[in-house]
Amino acid sequence: METRIRPIDESSLAEAKAILENGGVVAFPTETVYGLGGDARSDEAVDTIYRVKGRPADNPLIVHVHREYDLKTLICDEQPYAAKLRSRFLPGPLTLVYRSRGKVSAKVSCGLDTLAVRVPSHPGAQRFLRCVDMPIAAPSANVSKHVSPVTAEHVYTDLQGRIPLILDGGACIGGIESTVCDVTGDIPVVLREGLISREQIADVVGRCELYVPVAGAQVRSPGMKYKHYAPACKTYLFAADAVEEAVQKFCSCEEEGAKVFALCENSVSRRFPADRVLNLGDTGEEMAARLYALLRRGEQVADVIVAVRPRGEDGIMAGVQNRLGKACAGE
Ligand code: AMP
Numbered sequence: 001m002e003t004r005i006r007p008i009d010e011s012s013l014a015e016a017k018a019i020l021e022n023g024g025v026v027a028f029p030t031e032t033v034y035g036l037g038g039d040a041r042s043d044e045a046v047d048t049i050y051r052v053k054g055r056p057a058d059n060p061l062i063v064h065v066h067r068e069y070d071l072k073t074l075i076c077d078e079q080p081y082a083a084k085l086r087s088r089f090l091p092g093p094l095t096l097v098y099r100s101r102g103k104v105s106a107k108v109s110c111g112l113d114t115l116a117v118r119v120p121s122h123p124g125a126q127r128f129l130r131c132v133d134m135p136i137a138a139p140s141a142n143v144s145k146h147v148s149p150v151t152a153e154h155v156y157t158d159l160q161g162r163i164p165l166i167l168d169g170g171a172c173i174g175g176i177e178s179t180v181c182d183v184t185g186d187i188p189v190v191l192r193e194g195l196i197s198r199e200q201i202a203d204v205v206g207r208c209e210l211y212v213p214v215a216g217a218q219v220r221s222p223g224m225k226y227k228h229y230a231p232a233c234k235t236y237l238f239a240a241d242a243v244e245e246a247v248q249k250f251c252s253c254e255e256e257g258a259k260v261f262a263l264c265e266n267s268v269s270r271r272f273p274a275d276r277v278l279n280l281g282d283t284g285e286e287m288a289a290r291l292y293a294l295l296r297r298g299e300q301v302a303d304v305i306v307a308v309r310p311r312g313e314d315g316i317m318a319g320v321q322n323r324l325g326k327a328c329a330g331e
């Protein structure tokens with residue numbers, strides 16, 4: 001299959017619509033990462049999404065809709081606080097998990113009685129969703145467990161030959177995935193941290209919990225149990241206060257003949273050779289926006305990435321730290 005990258009215009013949107021109406025899938029940009037979308041009502045389309053990505057069959061998908069879409073057709077009654085969250089943060093990088101009406105393929109939620117819904121703010125995503133006017137099931141448009149794609153070229157690298165069309169909306173400005181928040185209970189529970197912070201949600205609702213998996217219990221956000229976002233090269237991750245150890249690791253790997261790059265925040269970058277730094281920048285927003293592009297660049301140029309955690313755990317940094325930890329899991 002030939003994979004074409006096309007800018008978003010009337011002609012490419014008409015092509016996307018025709019593909020989706022025939023049970024196929026297309027990649028499209030959002031403000032977080034690129035998505036791999038198919039008709040959420042179609043078992044065939046949802047099967048194709050799982051197959052193309054090599055995604056585990058028990059990791060449910062998020063359904064994307066345009067801003068005028070009537071959510072009530074997809075979900076059961078919502079808590080008053082959920083309506084508040086919608087009006088404050090949507091369209092935007094917040095996914096809300098509701099009780100499902102069961103109007104989409106059961107494969108979307110892997111048999112759970114809930115449905116994760118998102119209204120992306122990216123103008124290209126909104127244009128695409130309005131044009132097709134159907135609920136679009138979409139995980140990130142990468143091969144499962146690889147780094148999420150933040151450009152059309154990243155999607156092409158992973159899915160070339162497996163999908164017919166990539167709608168190109170430029171580089172994603174958010175850079176990490178949406179916050180996933182369960183709104184089925186009395187208070188919101190964050191299942192996956194992301195661009196909208198727990199603090200921001202608590203500001204609107206008064207309270208917000210973070211889901212912590214309990215050993216032996218059923219996992220509420222199945223996706224979180226998998227290794228994720230990993231570059232193809234070897235990685236080592238050091239704590240923010242272990243810069244000396246990171247420098248030593250950098251040197252010892254280099255002495256062994258490896259091409260080593262350091263991934264770190266700007267203030268730490270001067271501890272490494274300037275031409276060997278993947279620079280996350282200074283602010284949480286910069287770090288989120290750059291992280292995946294740097295991991296993908298790193299796997300192309302380096303044998304080894306020595307990563308140093310940036311400082312900060314709150315706000316958007318919770319999501320950045322989570323993704324960095326998963327990308328470098330185990331080492
Ligand atoms: P991805 O599309 O790869 O960014 O992953 C989607 C995330 O949303 C995963 O962490 C899923 O576990 C989570 N998710 C999707 N649907 C549900 C749902 N119905 N209940 C809980 N988590 C969900």
Ligand code: MG
Pocket residue numbers: 139140148
């Ligand atoms: Mg993903």
